[in-house]
Amino acid sequence: xxxxxxxxxxxxxxxxxxxxxxxxxxxxxxxxxxxxxxxxxxxxxxxxxxxxxxxxxxxxxxxxxxxxxxxxxxxxxxxxxxxxxxxxxxxxxxxxxxxxxxxxxxxxxxxxxxxxxxxxxxxxxxxxxxxxxxxxxxxxxxxxxxxxxxxxxxxxxxxxxxxxxxxxxxxxxxxxxxxxxxxxxxxxxxxxxxxxxxxxxxxxxxxxx
Amino acid sequence: xxxxxxxxxxxxxxxxxxxxxxxxxxxxxxxxxxxxxxxxxxxxxxxxxxxxxxxxxxxxxxxxxxxxxxxxxxxxxxxxxxxxxxxxxxxxxxxxxxxxxxxxxxxxxxxxxxxxxxxxxxxxxxxxxxxxxxxxxxxxxxxxxxxxxxxxxxxxxxxxxxxxxxxxxxxxxxxxxxxxxxxxxxxxxxxxxxxxxxxxxxxxxxxxx
Amino acid sequence: xxxxxxxxxxxxxxxxxxxxxxxxxxxxxxxxxxxxxxxxxxxxxxxxxxxxxxxxxxxxxxxxxxxxxxxxxxxxxxxxxxxxxxxxxxxxxxxxxxxxxxxxxxxxxxxxxxxxxxxxxxxxxxxxxxxxxxxxxxxxxxxxxxxxxxxxxxxxxxxxxxxxxxxxxxxxxxxxxxxxxxxxxxxxxxxxxxxxxxxxxxxxxxxxx
Amino acid sequence: xxxxxxxxxxxxxxxxxxxxxxxxxxxxxxxxxxxxxxxxxxxxxxxxxxxxxxxxxxxxxxxxxxxxxxxxxxxxxxxxxxxxxxxxxxxxxxxxxxxxxxxxxxxxxxxxxxxxxxxxxxxxxxxxxxxxxxxxxxxxxxxxxxxxxxxxxxxxxxxxxxxxxxxxxxxxxxxxxxxxxxxxxxxxxxxxxxxxxxxxxxxxxxxxx
DNA sequence: CATGAATGAGGCTTCATTCAT
DNA sequence: GATGAATGAAGCCTCATTCAT
Numbered sequence: 001x002x003x004x005x006x007x008x009x010x011x012x013x014x015x016x017x018x019x020x021x022x023x024x025x026x027x028x029x030x031x032x033x034x035x036x037x038x039x040x041x042x043x044x045x046x047x048x049x050x051x052x053x054x055x056x057x058x059x060x061x062x063x064x065x066x067x068x069x070x071x072x073x074x075x076x077x078x079x080x081x082x083x084x085x086x087x088x089x090x091x092x093x094x095x096x097x098x099x100x101x102x103x104x105x106x107x108x109x110x111x112x113x114x115x116x117x118x119x120x121x122x123x124x125x126x127x128x129x130x131x132x133x134x135x136x137x138x139x140x141x142x143x144x145x146x147x148x149x150x151x152x153x154x155x156x157x158x159x160x161x162x163x164x165x166x167x168x169x170x171x172x173x174x175x176x177x178x179x180x181x182x183x184x185x186x187x188x189x190x191x192x193x194x195x196x197x198x199x200x201x202x203x204x205x206x207x208x209x
Numbered sequence: 210x211x212x213x214x215x216x217x218x219x220x221x222x223x224x225x226x227x228x229x230x231x232x233x234x235x236x237x238x239x240x241x242x243x244x245x246x247x248x249x250x251x252x253x254x255x256x257x258x259x260x261x262x263x264x265x266x267x268x269x270x271x272x273x274x275x276x277x278x279x280x281x282x283x284x285x286x287x288x289x290x291x292x293x294x295x296x297x298x299x300x301x302x303x304x305x306x307x308x309x310x311x312x313x314x315x316x317x318x319x320x321x322x323x324x325x326x327x328x329x330x331x332x333x334x335x336x337x338x339x340x341x342x343x344x345x346x347x348x349x350x351x352x353x354x355x356x357x358x359x360x361x362x363x364x365x366x367x368x369x370x371x372x373x374x375x376x377x378x379x380x381x382x383x384x385x386x387x388x389x390x391x392x393x394x395x396x397x398x399x400x401x402x403x404x405x406x407x408x409x410x411x412x413x414x415x416x417x418x
Numbered sequence: 419x420x421x422x423x424x425x426x427x428x429x430x431x432x433x434x435x436x437x438x439x440x441x442x443x444x445x446x447x448x449x450x451x452x453x454x455x456x457x458x459x460x461x462x463x464x465x466x467x468x469x470x471x472x473x474x475x476x477x478x479x480x481x482x483x484x485x486x487x488x489x490x491x492x493x494x495x496x497x498x499x500x501x502x503x504x505x506x507x508x509x510x511x512x513x514x515x516x517x518x519x520x521x522x523x524x525x526x527x528x529x530x531x532x533x534x535x536x537x538x539x540x541x542x543x544x545x546x547x548x549x550x551x552x553x554x555x556x557x558x559x560x561x562x563x564x565x566x567x568x569x570x571x572x573x574x575x576x577x578x579x580x581x582x583x584x585x586x587x588x589x590x591x592x593x594x595x596x597x598x599x600x601x602x603x604x605x606x607x608x609x610x611x612x613x614x615x616x617x618x619x620x621x622x623x624x625x626x627x
Numbered sequence: 628x629x630x631x632x633x634x635x636x637x638x639x640x641x642x643x644x645x646x647x648x649x650x651x652x653x654x655x656x657x658x659x660x661x662x663x664x665x666x667x668x669x670x671x672x673x674x675x676x677x678x679x680x681x682x683x684x685x686x687x688x689x690x691x692x693x694x695x696x697x698x699x700x701x702x703x704x705x706x707x708x709x710x711x712x713x714x715x716x717x718x719x720x721x722x723x724x725x726x727x728x729x730x731x732x733x734x735x736x737x738x739x740x741x742x743x744x745x746x747x748x749x750x751x752x753x754x755x756x757x758x759x760x761x762x763x764x765x766x767x768x769x770x771x772x773x774x775x776x777x778x779x780x781x782x783x784x785x786x787x788x789x790x791x792x793x794x795x796x797x798x799x800x801x802x803x804x805x806x807x808x809x810x811x812x813x814x815x816x817x818x819x820x821x822x823x824x825x826x827x828x829x830x831x832x833x834x835x836x
Numbered sequence: 837c838a839t840g841a842a843t844g845a846g847g848c849t850t851c852a853t854t855c856a857t
Numbered sequence: 858g859a860t861g862a863a864t865g866a867a868g869c870c871t872c873a874t875t876c877a878t
Contacts, residue, residue, distance in 0.1 A: 025326055028236075031872060032873060033840095041838080044838065052874080109324070110322055110325065112322065113319055113322030117233070117236075119238075125387055128387040129387040132388065160396040161403055163384060164377045164381060164400035167384060170383070171375070178338040179341065187369040190366040191369045191373035194366075194407040195403065198408070240846085241849085242847085252848095252865065253850080254862080256849070257862065257863070262848070442744070447746075449868060459843085463841080463842055465869095466842070471869070523743075524743035527740045527743040531740030533736070534733035534736040535654075535655075535733055535736075546805040551806070575817040577814070581802060581818070585802060586791045589795060589797045589798040590791060590794050597760070604787070605790050605791065608784040609784075609787045613822055613825050615824075616822050616824040658850085659852060669861060670852095672860070679852080680853090
């Protein structure tokens with residue numbers, strides 16, 4: 001038991017070291033020796049815990065997904081108030097937590113790239129597909145709730161808006177990654193105000209701040 | 210004159226062959242020999258036109274940007290009607306043209322990845338930053354036009370909505386890339402209906418179709 | 419301690435294998451794989467000990483210099499007798515030790531060539547300059563000693579004679595390298611007899627044998 | 628006839644351009660394109676006059692040998708006076724003419740290197756062997772002449788002294804090549820004074836200047 | 837378990853040479 | 858004759874992976 005725990009710890013140690021190095025140098029720019037150095041262990045040790053570089057990379061991916069999902073779930077369950085308020089709160093929580101780790105954002109791009117072309121593309125693609133589906137589900141549930149409570153208009157297509165929203169969050173962070181002068185949080189809040197006004201059944205004044 | 214033209218032709222030939230191979234196998238999965246074979250030329254010939262694999266990759270990037278920008282500009286200039294109609298038309302045109310080359314979408318992911326970690330990251334990052342800025346500019350001009358014509362509400366922040374929209378288009382295509390069962394065109398139209406309703410100064414019924 | 423020793427041993431192993439192959443095929447005619455084969459190791463192993471082919475070549479040069487210098491020093495310290503006798507003895511010792519490794523003489527030519535044109539030319543040129551200076555110093559000290567002891571004429575310029583002598587030894591070996599029928603030892607002894615007679619303060623009969 | 632002359636001219640043009648580039652960059656560091664540029668012609672043209680890079684290099688060698696031999700012969704035939712004076716005059720003439728083209732001296736090293744390891748080594752080795760033999764012959768004839776005229780001692784071995792002398796000239800230039808601060812002309816003159824004194828049948832005071 | 841020295845497959849790039857114009 | 862675009866053989870070097878200690 002304790003043994004297993006120690007093993008898990010070292011596994012995590014390696015994963016987090018690998019995440020750091022992959023984020024800085026990209027998958028192909030990373031050499032195993034760098035990860036070992038970052039983790040403070042020997043090169044060979046990595047192969048005691050992972051089958052290959054690819055295997056380790058996928059483990060980093062899973063760790064990353066788990067981490068961000070966990071955070072997203074915390075954000076969502078903590079929400080209260082009207083559907084509009086909850087949407088805006090979700091927007092804030094997500095962007096804030098991602099902005100906190102914008103230096104890790106390059107990992108996401110590596111994951112996208114891996115899903116497009118690496119030998120592991122199938123595994124990545126499937127994980128992304130399912131991840132996006134889950135996330136769209138969560139957001140669309142939130143919107144449907146607003147519709148049911150007559151806060152949002154009944155003719156709104158919750159799934160479409162959810163899909164777009166999920167994408168918008170991704171893409172604003174992407175733009176922030178490219179452009180230091182771009183403020184995704186303010187941008188998103190102002191955009192959400194417009195969108196929520198479009199969702200709302202009663203005309204409302206926009207006030208994002 | 211003719212000589213220069215021939216040289217340009219061969220350059221383009223190589224770029225397009227490279228785009229194909231890079232899209233299929235990714236930057237690192239691609240070997241120069243494959244590109245040469247795809248282009249029907251000798252390996253060494255590529256080095257008559259490009260300094261290195263990286264140089265060729267960046268040339269593919271520039272070619273891709275130019276191509277998509279050209280298409281985007283055509284879409285925009287061709288627009289007529291109200292601001293709402295023009296926004297929706299732009300949505301349709303962009304998504305349609307991208308869906309036509311969804312098999313090339315993996316290139317975009319390679320470009321993102323390159324901007325995150327490759328040795329060329331600065332060049333790519335700058336190009337993306339500028340590309341996004343330009344595109345946000347175009348879309349926000351369109352929205353501001355709607356505000357000026359009192360079609361859209363004056364309190365709308367055109368820049369924020371433009372940034373979000375630009376991102377949404379990107380991200381819906383991304384989701385489509387991961388999920389064959391995902392229909393980004395319909396999704397985007399339904400979402401646009403909501404968004405436009407949020408932008409509009411007069412209450413309006415949503416009818417995306 | 420032992421680890422370091424093993425590392426040094428393998429380094430030496432590679433250097434000596436490389437010396438052999440470089441001597442046979444020249445710097446540019448040598449491929450790394452040949453050296454690895456000669457050393458009985460894998461190609462990659464060489465790069466654990468040397469940064470590049472050039473780096474290895476320079477290491478061979480340093481090893482060679484050290485080796486021949488060591489031998490020269492042994493020859494010189496072992497000398498006894500009159501200045502004339504010591505000069506003649508030095509002549510014999512040097513030529514004999516070089517003749518023992520005439521098959522390695524091509525290395526010297528490779529080193530010269532490297533000092534003339536390779537990317538490493540500065541490093542080589544400097545090493546040669548210093549090597550020749552040191553050697554001239556040693557020989558001229560010997561001659562000055564003869565002058566001080568009134569064995570040699572006072573008006574002799576020790577430095578010039580030393581420089582010429584050092585060169586003569588080089589060049590006789592060079593001629594021997596080109597011409598199997600050329601006997602540099604006998605030639606040098608007969609020449610030394612004349613030279614020593616020119617140095618000597620008292621007329622003396624020449625008897626090289 | 629005129630056609631042949633033009634052909635010869637272009638051949639010479641290429642050889643001299645090649646000599647320049649080979650001297651600067653060495654045989655292996657030189658690429659055919661550089662020679663073509665230096666000669667102001669097209670790359671392919673070189674192959675109209677020479678079979679290969681090696682062939683061209685050997686032609687440069689022959690041109691170089693011819694050039695230096697011609698100069699040496701001029702020096703020798705112009706000599707007058709006693710054997711001692713002629714020897715010293717030869718020394719001066721040779722060193723002066725070589726010092727005039729010390730920037731070409733690296734070519735000699737390339738030739739040596741080629742004789743040691745290139746695929747053409749046999750051709751080069753033979754040429755050097757013969758060249759040295761011829762040169763030793765010339766010098767030893769001069770010395771024998773001095774012996775016959777009783778200017779030099781009868782027990783001197785003309786061949787050995789000639790071989791050493793020929794080598795000394797080579798090697799002093801070599802040292803000058805490595806060491807900017809080394810003056811081979813003065814050095815050689817002072818050395819020659821000693822040597823001539825060793826050769827002379829009557830005791831003589833050394834006065835190199 | 838942990839290590840890191842050893843390995844060799846693999847890929848980018850160079851450049852002598854060819855040959856169609 | 859002259860040219861230079863095209864070629865592909867060849868070689869340096871990297872780095873994921875193995876395995877003896």
